[in-house]
Amino acid sequence: MPIASFYIQRDIMKLDKVQITQFRNLTSVSFSPSPSLTVIVGANGSGKSSLIEALYYLGFGRSFRTNKHSAVIQNEKDNFSVFASCKDELGEALKLGFQRNRNDSFTCSINGEHSNKLSDLVSLVPLQLFTPQSTDLIIGSPSERRRFCDWGLFHVEHDFQTLANQYTKFLKHRNALLKQQASLTAPQNTYWEEKFAELGESLTSIRVSYIDKLTPLFKVYAEEFLPNFNVELSYYKGWEKDVSLSESLVKKREYDGKIGHTSSGPHKADLRLKVNGVNAQELLSRGQLRMAVAALQMSQTKLFNSATQRKSIFLLDDVGAELDADKREQFIDGLLKMDTQVFVTAIESSQLAFIQKYNEKKMFHVEHGSVKEE
Numbered sequence: 001m002p003i004a005s006f007y008i009q010r011d012i013m014k015l016d017k018v019q020i021t022q023f024r025n026l027t028s029v030s031f032s033p034s035p036s037l038t039v040i041v042g043a044n045g046s047g048k049s050s051l052i053e054a055l056y057y058l059g060f061g062r063s064f065r066t067n068k069h070s071a072v073i074q075n076e077k078d079n080f081s082v083f084a085s086c087k088d089e090l091g092e093a094l095k096l097g098f099q100r101n102r103n104d105s106f107t108c109s110i111n112g113e114h115s116n117k118l119s120d121l122v123s124l125v126p127l128q129l130f131t132p133q134s135t136d137l138i139i140g141s142p143s144e145r146r147r148f149c150d151w152g153l154f155h156v157e158h159d160f161q162t163l164a165n166q167y168t169k170f171l172k173h174r175n176a177l178l179k180q181q182a183s184l185t186a187p188q189n190t191y192w193e194e195k196f197a198e199l200g201e202s203l204t205s206i207r208v209s210y211i212d213k214l215t216p217l218f219k220v221y222a223e224e225f226l227p228n229f230n231v232e233l234s235y236y237k238g239w240e241k242d243v244s245l246s247e248s249l250v251k252k253r254e255y256d257g258k259i260g261h262t263s264s265g266p267h268k269a270d271l272r273l274k275v276n277g278v279n280a281q282e283l284l285s286r287g288q289l290r291m292a293v294a295a296l297q298m299s300q301t302k303l304f305n306s307a308t309q310r311k312s313i314f315l316l317d318d319v320g321a322e323l324d325a326d327k328r329e330q331f332i333d334g335l336l337k338m339d340t341q342v343f344v345t346a347i348e349s350s351q352l353a354f355i356q357k358y359n360e361k362k363m364f365h366v367e368h369g370s371v372k373e374e
């Protein structure tokens with residue numbers, strides 16, 4: 001039986017012990033985070049972001065800083081590993097692990113059972129990240145925003161990943177036909193386009209219904225974080241309005257043939273954010289863009305909680321950068337109110353003076369790759 005189906009009901013709640021080995025400058029680190037707020041403080045280069053990056057591997061199987069897995073493996077070592085123990089919703093212990101080797105192979109483990117299917121692990125660890133670079137969600141390419149929606153769908157809709165994988169397979173096949181300049185209307189090829197259109201429409205309807213649920217939640221957070229702006233979220237499905245995907249594909253066949261790939265479909269979709277009627281990046285300051293990202297992520301957290309009855313994990317790296325004290329507090333307050341397990345890094349604890357008010361917190365100090373509880 002595949003591990004994922006065995007563990008399908010075994011949703012994790014909170015990480016209660018973390019062990020990181022040979023990850024950047026973290027040779028061997030072990031700590032027990034708070035189920036609520038964990039604060040990690042340390043000087044530049046001490047290893048704070050590395051610790052966040054290692055946790056991120058449990059939720060995504062990759063880094064948010066580099067595409068080269070070998071860059072995070074400690075110099076002169078052959079692999080790194082991250083282990084975490086947590087309780088599932090029945091209160092039973094669950095042990096999760098991820099190991100990546102220099103030869104690029106990796107292993108996920110769930111209660112000692114090994115798997116090389118990443119989704120087995122990451123489906124158990126609903127995790128979001130906020131860093132100073134998170135403004136890419138708004139100013140970056142549409143793929144960033146599709147990834148954002150798809151994170152929610154992956155964790156909320158059981159069939160989403162299978163559908164998305166099938167769609168990608170048919171997209172690749174249609175693109176291959178276009179590159180070979182094959183006739184898409186030839187009897188042996190029509191199946192591919194028809195099926196591609198059908199999958200594309202299904203993927204779109206699942207995304208549209210997700211965005212419909214997200215939008216009212218986002219409105220509430222946007223009013224809180226960007227009170228002086230009129231913020232609107234809309235979804236571009238990836239082809240022209242008022243026609244079906246199949247009609248759009250027919251219309252663009254010649255054009256697609258020239259460019260050698262498919263120009264219509266949910267792989268071209270986008271989530272658009274307008275502020276006072278113009279694109280958000282044209283009007284908002286960097287700090288305000290970050291607040292818009294925070295509002296998007298908070299609404300995603302809220303939707304995740306209500307759709308699954310589960311709680312998620314939130315990593316906030318370098319929270320002092322370009323978020324003023326009030327906004328930091330508002331952000332962390334909001335996440336903790338939703339019973340999210342929050343990890344925050346800062347260079348100095350004075351950047352987080354407001355955390356005194358939280359009872360259930362733990363503070364750690366990172367120095368030259370070692371972590372001590374304060």
Ligand SMILES: Nc1ncnc2c1ncn2[C@@H]1O[C@H](COP(=O)(O)OP(=O)(O)OP(=O)(O)O)[C@@H](O)[C@H]1O
Nearest residue numbers: 024025044045046047048049050071072073074075
């Ligand atoms: N593969 C590696 N092996 C060993 N050390 C590494 C590796 N990659 C990076 N480092 C070192 O790990 C240290 C920790 O970096 P990290 O980015 O975690 O620091 P940080 O505490 O977040 O600092 P800042 O506040 O400047 O962002 C750095 O000194 C870096 O040079």
